[in-house]
Structures are given as structure tokens and as C-alpha cells.
Amino acid sequence: MTRPKFPIETIRRLPLYLRCFNRLIVLGKDTLTSKELAEFLEVNPGQIRKDFSYFGDFGTRGVGYDLRELVKEIRSILRMDRDWNIAIAGIGNIGNALLDHINFNQPGFRIVCAFDQDPSLVGTNVRGVNVHSLEEIEETLDGQTVPLGVLAVSDVDAREVAEKFVGGGVKGIINITPICLNMSEEIEIVHMDLSSELGRLVYQLEND
Amino acid sequence: MTRPKFPIETIRRLPLYLRCFNRLIVLGKDTLTSKELAEFLEVNPGQIRKDFSYFGDFGTRGVGYDLRELVKEIRSILRMDRDWNIAIAGIGNIGNALLDHINFNQPGFRIVCAFDQDPSLVGTNVRGVNVHSLEEIEETLDGQTVPLGVLAVSDVDAREVAEKFVGGGVKGIINITPICLNMSEEIEIVHMDLSSELGRLVYQLEND
DNA sequence: TTGTGTGAACTGATTCACAGCA
DNA sequence: TGCTGTGAATCAGTTCACACAA
Numbered sequence: 230m231t232r233p234k235f236p237i238e239t240i241r242r243l244p245l246y247l248r249c250f251n252r253l254i255v256l257g258k259d260t261l262t263s264k265e266l267a268e269f270l271e272v273n274p275g276q277i278r279k280d281f282s283y284f285g286d287f288g289t290r291g292v293g294y295d296l297r298e299l300v301k302e303i304r305s306i307l308r309m310d311r312d313w314n315i316a317i318a319g320i321g322n323i324g325n326a327l328l329d330h331i332n333f334n335q336p337g338f339r340i341v342c343a344f345d346q347d348p349s350l351v352g353t354n355v356r357g358v359n360v361h362s363l364e365e366i367e368e369t370l371d372g373q374t375v376p377l378g379v380l381a382v383s384d385v386d387a388r389e390v391a392e393k394f395v396g397g398g399v400k401g402i403i404n405i406t407p408i409c410l411n412m413s414e415e416i417e418i419v420h421m422d423l424s425s426e427l428g429r430l431v432y433q434l435e436n437d
Numbered sequence: 438m439t440r441p442k443f444p445i446e447t448i449r450r451l452p453l454y455l456r457c458f459n460r461l462i463v464l465g466k467d468t469l470t471s472k473e474l475a476e477f478l479e480v481n482p483g484q485i486r487k488d489f490s491y492f493g494d495f496g497t498r499g500v501g502y503d504l505r506e507l508v509k510e511i512r513s514i515l516r517m518d519r520d521w522n523i524a525i526a527g528i529g530n531i532g533n534a535l536l537d538h539i540n541f542n543q544p545g546f547r548i549v550c551a552f553d554q555d556p557s558l559v560g561t562n563v564r565g566v567n568v569h570s571l572e573e574i575e576e577t578l579d580g581q582t583v584p585l586g587v588l589a590v591s592d593v594d595a596r597e598v599a600e601k602f603v604g605g606g607v608k609g610i611i612n613i614t615p616i617c618l619n620m621s622e623e624i625e626i627v628h629m630d631l632s633s634e635l636g637r638l639v640y641q642l643e644n645d
Numbered sequence: 646t647t648g649t650g651t652g653a654a655c656t657g658a659t660t661c662a663c664a665g666c667a
Numbered sequence: 668t669g670c671t672g673t674g675a676a677t678c679a680g681t682t683c684a685c686a687c688a689a
Contacts, residue, residue, distance in 0.1 A: 238658060240640045244632040248615055262670065271619040274670095275660060282672055290666045290671045307636045308643055322537050326530035330631065334615075338635055376642060377635075401638040403631075407456055407542075411479040417641045419634045423538065423611075424452040426627045427546055427585075428515045430609040432448045433625045434584060435516055446680060470648060482648090483682055490650055498688045499647045649688080660677070667669090 235306070239280045243303045245270065246280075250300050262293035309337040314375045316399060318344040318363065318390045319382035320355060323405055327379055328358060340379070342369055346386065363390060370397025381405045443514070447488045451511050453478065454488075458508050470501035517545040522583045524607065526552040526571065526598045527590035528563060531613055535587055536566060548587070550577055554594065571598060578605025589613045 249269055253261060263281070267274035281287055281294060284302050288294045304310055315331060317324055320343050331338050343360045345351065351362045361369050363386065378394040380387060380402055387408040394402060401417040404410055410418055457477055461469060471489070475482035489495055489502060492510050496502045512518055523539060525532055528551050539546050551568045553559065559570045569577050571594065586602040588595060588610055595616040602610060609625040612618055618626055 234644060235640075236658060237637060237640075241633045241637050244636045245617060245630070248632070249617070264670080269619075270617050273660065275662090276658090278671060279659080279673080286672080288671050291669045292667070293670070306640070308639050313635075313639060322534035323531075326534045327631075329530050335632060335635065377638065401642045403634060403638060409453060409457070409478050411477075417638055419638050421629065421631075421634060422453070423535075423629075424456070424543060425449045426611060426629060427521075427543065428452045429445060429449050430585065430611065430625055430627045431516050431521060432443075432445075432514070434609045436442065444680065472648075481682065483684095484680090486649060487651080487681080494650080496649050498649045500689070501648070647689085649686105651684100651686090653683085655682070656680085658677100658679080661675085662673100663675105664671105664673090666671080 235283050239283060240307075242280060243307055247300065247303050247307075250296050250303075254296050254300070259296055260289075260293040261296055261299075263288075265293075311337075313338045313377055314341045314373065315339065315377040315379060316342050316344070316366070316370060316375045316394065316397070317358075317379040317381060318366065318394070319380070319386075320345045320350065320360060321381070324379070324381035325355070327381060327405070329356060331379075332356065332358070338377075341373065341375060344369075344390075346382070363393070366390065366393040367396040370394075370399065374398070376400045377403070379403045379405065380410075384408055443491050447491060448515070450488060451515055455508060455511050455515075458504050458511075462504050462508070467504055468497075468501040469504055469507075471496075473501075519545075521546045521585055522549045522581065523547065523585040523587060524550050524552065524574070524578060524583045524602065524605070525566075525587040525589060526574065526602070527588070527594075527613075528553045528558065528568060529589070529591075532587070532589035533563070535589060535613070536563060539587075540564065540566070546585075549581065549583060552577075552598075554590070571601070574598070574601040575604040578602075578607065582606070584608045585611070587611045587613065588618075592616055 263274040263277040266277050287298055315338055317328055317340050320328060328340050331340050340358055343355060343358045344363050344366050345360055346363050350360050353360050378399040380391055382390050384406055387406040391402060391410050395416055404418055404420045407422055412418060471482040471485040474485050495506055523546055525536055525548050536548050539548050548566055551563060551566045552571050552574050553568055554571050558568050561568050586607040588599055590598050592614055595614040599610060599618050603624055612626055612628045615630055620626060
């Protein structure tokens with residue numbers, strides 16, 4: 230890796246910036262100042278400049294940033310210059326919603342296979358994606374390159390399915406279950422937990 | 438507020454702890470050491486002790502923490518000693534999944550009304566919850582106490598619906614759309630954005 | 646002993662203020 | 668003059684190490 234390390238919080242903001250840029254480009258805008266973007270996103274303009282400064286010198290003093298250059302740079306930092314295959318396990322309510330959302334609203338990411346424990350789903354095709362049984366995870370993933378997995382199975386299956394993902398070559402997991410996975414060091418886990426967020430929201434309401 | 442302010446990151450961990458405790462209590466466990474919990478959740482035992490120390494003196498040196506006392510305390514900090522009514526807007530794929538998940542797997546939280554723009558859904562009842570049109574948000578919420586809203590509508594409607602939530606008395610919003618809301622100061626927003634998490638995951642994979 | 650409770654050191658992120666370039 | 672780029676100051680969270688209670 231020749232590129233310098235960015236703060237992880239900066240990385241998490243980049244997709245938000247990107248979406249904003251794309252909308253502005255469509256509207257015919259070419260350049261953008263940190264102040265403008267800060268107003269859109271309700272953040273501190275200094276933070277925006279600091280974030281962009283990690284890229285190198287992209288701005289022009291007195292003018293602002295070139296939108297198209299920013300887009301190009303961010304896409305390259307986020308490795309959106311290639312396609313990312315994703316496996317999903319659990320296509321109940323949430324799994325289905327995510328399958329749909331990722332394949333139709335997340336350019337650069339593509340769910341290529343799905344797994345579920347329900348025998349009536351196995352063998353079917355859900356919006357272009359074949360559904361296999363949970364037992365077939367490793368053999369199905371074995372031939373292809375699928376570095377990402379979305380874990381949306383029931384609580385009891387979570388740990389076992391996560392292990393199978395790893396056995397099939399998955400390196401990073403989006404964990405939608407409420408279970409805390411403890412996997413080996415080299416597997417990256419992102420835990421999206423609604424109860425954490427509800428808890429935080431209520432606490433913030435009650436404590437100004 | 439007489440209680441001291443807790444770090445927000447501690448608050449976000451409490452629901453995770455709570456779930457762990459409840460499972461252990463069912464298994465017949467009465468006390469727990471910071472080391473044991475740290476192994477379950479793969480975190481630093483010092484962090485657990487620090488988190489618990491904000492509560493006051495709950496542990497017994499040489500023994501550990503009383504599980505039931507911890508549960509009681511955390512439930513009180515998270516204000517789970519009362520019920521939290523929630524409104525949801527947008528009951529497409531994701532909205533439906535969340536409605537289900539909250540009403541059947543999130544004790545203490547209850548979705549009491551739903552809103553959607555699709556006329557064929559308005560007037561129906563989805564798993565016990567009546568669906569109204571987006572225009573009816575304010576009048577529907579007006580009579581009842583609904584401090585929380587889940588925003589799962591399409592991008593174009595996001596801002597307008599958020600404003601209607603606020604008009605109906607909502608104080609905190611879980612924003613599932615990719616749109617950055619900029620609301621007035623006193624409204625709390627939690628933005629759950631899949632693309633941020635996918636971006637972060639990919640970056641972590643590619644940068645060790 | 647054992648495991649809590651906590652000040653002190655550290656690490657990371659945000660904010661600020663201003664020098665410097667177009 | 669306007670807006671970037673950035674060091675310095677601040678703030679928040681985590682880790683460490685150890686005193687001390689059961």
C-alpha cells in the first residue's frame with residue numbers, strides 16, 4: 230500500500246460526500262467549496278478540508294474543489310474502480326430487502342449468490358440470484374471470488390454461517406444479526422445493530 | 438438529569454452487554470467477571486470495567502459483577518423501563534423488515550403506526566399496524582405520544598417526511614435512507630447508511 | 646489470592662486559527 | 668479578497684498499571 234492511511238472516520242464519510250457530488254454534477258455544478266458542502270451535510274467546513282487534504286492537493290485556493298476530480302479520487306480510495314462480489318446468507322425479510330437494495334442501488338457491489346435454510350427457497354431464483362442451502366456455502370463460494378458476505382440469518386445460525394463464509398474465502402462480513410461474532414483477527418467485521426442505535430437515540434433524547 | 442453523562446460509545450455497547458447478560462442468566466449464571474465478558478465480546482477487559490464503573494460500584498472485588506443488578510441498571514440507563522412508541526414511514530422492502538424486527542424482537546420498542554405513499558397500501562393493516570398516507574403523518578401522530586420515527590422512504594421523499602415527523606412531535610429519527618437530513622438542533626438523528634459501512638469494510642480489507 | 650475501580654498515559658478525531666496561494 | 672491547507676490545541680475514547688477490597 231503506497232497510499233497513506235486515512236482516518237477511518239474520514240473513510241466512512243466518503244460515500245456520503247460521493248453521493249452529494251454526483252447529485253451536484255447532475256445539476257451542472259463543476260466546483261464546490263468546503264463551506265458549501267459543509268452546509269449541505271451540516272458539518273464543520275474545517276473537517277471537510279481536513280478530509281480532502283488527506284488526498285493530496287485537490288483544491289484551488291480562492292475557488293474550491295473540482296467535483297469530477299474529487300469523485301475520481303474518492304472512487305479510487307474506496308476501491309470502487311472494481312466490482313465487489315457479495316454473498317448473502319438469510320433471505321428472510323431483511324435479507325431480501327438488502328439483496329434488492331445492494332443489487333439495484335449500490336453500484337460497484339453485487340450480490341452473486343444467496344443462502345437460506347428454508348428448503349422451499351433453496352433452488353429458487355430471487356431477483357436474478359440463485360438460492361442455495363446453508364450447507365452449500367463453502368462449495369458454492371469455492372470456485373468464485375467473493376470477498377464480502379452479508380450475514381442476515383437467525384441468531385442461532387449466525388456463528389456457524391460466519392465460519393462457513395470464511396471457509397468459502399470471505400474476508401469481510403457485514404453482520405446484521407444481533408450476535409457478536411468473534412472471528413479470527415484477519416476477518417473484518419462490521420456490525421450493524423439496530424438495538425445499539427435505538428439505545429443511543431433514546432439516550433441522546435433523554436440527556437439533551 | 439441527576440445521572441452523570443456516559444460516553445456515547447459506552448451507551449452503544451450497553452445493548453450488546455444486555456443481550457449477553459440475558460443469555461447467561463437463562464443458562465443459570467449469577468455473576469460475571471470483566472475477563473469473561475471480554476472474552477465473549479472480544480474486547481479489552483479494562484474497557485468493560487471502565488464502562489461498568491460509570492454506573493457506580495456494582496462489582497465485588499475478587500468475585501465479579503451481579504448479573505441481575507447489571508441488567509436492572511442498564512435497563513434503567515437506556516430508559517427501557519418504559520415503552521417507546523415508534524412511527525415508521527415507508528413500508529417497502531426495508532420498512533417491512535424493520536417493522537417486523539422491531540415489533541417482534543425489540544422489547545421496549547413498538548411501532549404504533551406506519552405511513553406509505555402507495556395508495557394500495559394505505560388503509561391496510563400490516564402485522565397489526567395500520568398504514569396511513571404520507572400526508573396524514575402530522576394529524577395521525579398529533580393525538581398520541583410518538584417520540585421516535587424510522588425513515589425508510591425513497592430518497593426524494595426523505596426530507597419532506599422527516600419534517601412531517603417533526604411536525605407530529607417526533608424527537609428522534611432513525612434514518613435508513615442515504616440522504617443526509619439537516620434538521621433543527623433539537624432533533625436527534627441516527628443515520629444508518631449501508632454504503633458507509635460497505636466502504637469502510639472494503640477499505641479495511643485493502644489496508645490490513 | 647482474585648478481580649474491581651481508577652488515575653494517568655496514550656491514541657485518534659475534531660476544531661480552530663491563520664499562513665499562503667490564486 | 669476568498670478559500671485552501673495545515674500545525675497546534677482540544678476533546679473523546681481506549682488502554683494500561685496498580686492500589687485496594689473481598
